[in-house]
Amino acid sequence: ISERLESVRMAGVADDESIMKFMKLAFIEAREALARLEVPVGCVIVNDGEVIGRGSNCTNETRNATRHAEMVAIDMVLSKWQQLSATPNVNPSTEGFQQCDLYVTCEPCIMCAAALSLSGFRKIYYGCDNERFGGCGSVLDIHSDGCAPCGLSHNEAEEHEEQKTKGFECVGGFMADEAVNLLRGFYEQGNQNAPRPHRPVRIERSL
């Protein structure tokens, strides 16, 4: 009986070994982004011990600065579910994210943290902190505040505030050094697509 209880308990909570297994898969995604000269951040979406979605940053290629790893992975899972929903007798829904965890190499930014709340994720595991943009505690606490659709009318928002703003659990610090090194390597070589914020200028004496 105790053995069964143990396995029931473990089904809900990932153990250290499986966390590291999925984090490593997220890093494979991040390194693929780097190879494509994109900001090296990667993630995987896990449902019931199985990877059902993956993604890495592709903002330069798409010229869409919202194509962060998390957004790419969420879209991948949703389009899979969309296809499944076309098959008879299968009824997946976005509620499905409530059984999903996301493993990402860097703390989700404010946008992605809000997207994870809007999608209803269960738990997020991340690598390094995102000090300037992080939405899971570094800059804002979107993970505990939750986010609601901006299309909700005032009355709808008032009625449904509780249901519409779902927070999620999150825990960081997994392979943080490796994540920082990846990002540092990228920024040292320079994001070729971004204009340099401080363009040095030559000066010439007047008079």
Add this chain to the structure above:
Amino acid sequence: MVASPSCRCILCVTVHVLAASIDPKLASVLIRDLGTKAPLTSLAHVKRIRRSVTEGKVELSIILCPADGDVSSDTLKIPNDVAAIVEKHSLVPFVAEIPAYQATSRAEWEAQCVFWPTSFHPNACIRGSKLELDECEAETARKFMKEAVSQARLAHSSGQLANGAVIVDPFLRSVIAWGHDQCTSTTNYCLEPGEDKEKRLRHPLRHAVMEAISMAADRDHLLFPSNCTNSFIQRPADSSDCDAVADSGNAAKKPRVDLDGGVGFNSQDIPRPYLCTGFDAYVTREPCAMCAMALVHQRVRRVFFGVPNTFRGALGSKYRLQGIRSLNHHYTVFQVTISESELEEPL
């Protein structure tokens, strides 16, 4: 270098200066030297030194002197006294934008400090908030907001949440991308042979703003197929000219181009912008945190929203994203009054 003294948005009116990062140990010496040799007489409200913290490291930058000449060129003239100081300490000057006018309210002050720290004296001058648009700008804003409202109505008529967005290029004075809420998509499928059923799979992230950004990115690909990044040139309208939308007096300088989905448009006439740099976004409702941050990522210049979202709005209601200093981009936010009911009117 002041863009337009008649401009009402003090946050947009900036002047260019030459600045340089400095060793904190040099701060007091440089403040004294530059204070006597290049006093900032017309910019008394601006603090000479900016302190910023990146990755735990304190960085100081100092204003050397006003930038004289074309700031987009690689070489700028500089007074001899200042040049001597630059050479003595091996400084590397860069062009910075600083607020041209003193803030008249605490909110304005907080917002302008994002660019460069300024001082604020609450009782020094009491005028109306300059963040209000003047009649001409307001009219332009209402015109583009109407386009966003049509998008909201389109959403509502197809069973979506009534929210719409458009992205405007003020240089071309035209809507370059649009979108409406599409969180609920409808697909027809066969449940059992011969039986048609409607089935809905939600996509919780397809908010109006995200749709418009995605379309703007597609347009960029269409107009500028080459991925060559050195084609990026900062267009003059980006830097300081905040009222390109309303400034009809300058119409002669600005080519009018009608974009029919990019067909027949000669993209060589216009430099490729970086993302949505210089563009304005009009959204019928105050954006949520996801959409507000998406607009930061995509680097829009100004955001106009209609109905406030008192619960989760991220541009003043719940959060104030435009004032978060650690972010790498800051847009100016305006509100255009529209009623919630007009978003749900039939098309």
